[in-house]
Amino acid sequence: MDEIGLELEALLGRFVNGDDTRLATANRLEVLLSDLFPGDEVVNERVGDLAQYRPGGGEFLLDAEEMRTRLDRLRRYLTLLR
Numbered sequence: 001m002d003e004i005g006l007e008l009e010a011l012l013g014r015f016v017n018g019d020d021t022r023l024a025t026a027n028r029l030e031v032l033l034s035d036l037f038p039g040d041e042v043v044n045e046r047v048g049d050l051a052q053y054r055p056g057g058g059e060f061l062l063d064a065e066e067m068r069t070r071l072d073r074l075r076r077y078l079t080l081l082r
Helices: 003-016 023-036 041-051 064-081
Strands: none
Touching: 003 023, 003 064, 023 041, 023 064, 041 064
């Protein structure tokens, strides 16, 4: 796995575990996923979710708990792609 792939794996792990759910981390995940998996419908759905993420949630926004759940599913999906 290359350096970018390792960064993605590490960020996903920290976000899903609840260790780092900052907006900056979500923004970096959004960029990495878009760059690494262009055209993948499942990944694109999660990229859209990340664009709607705010740690505290809000109207029409996803909160940390919901985003952690969705990214955990994505992490399992990405494992199947390897």
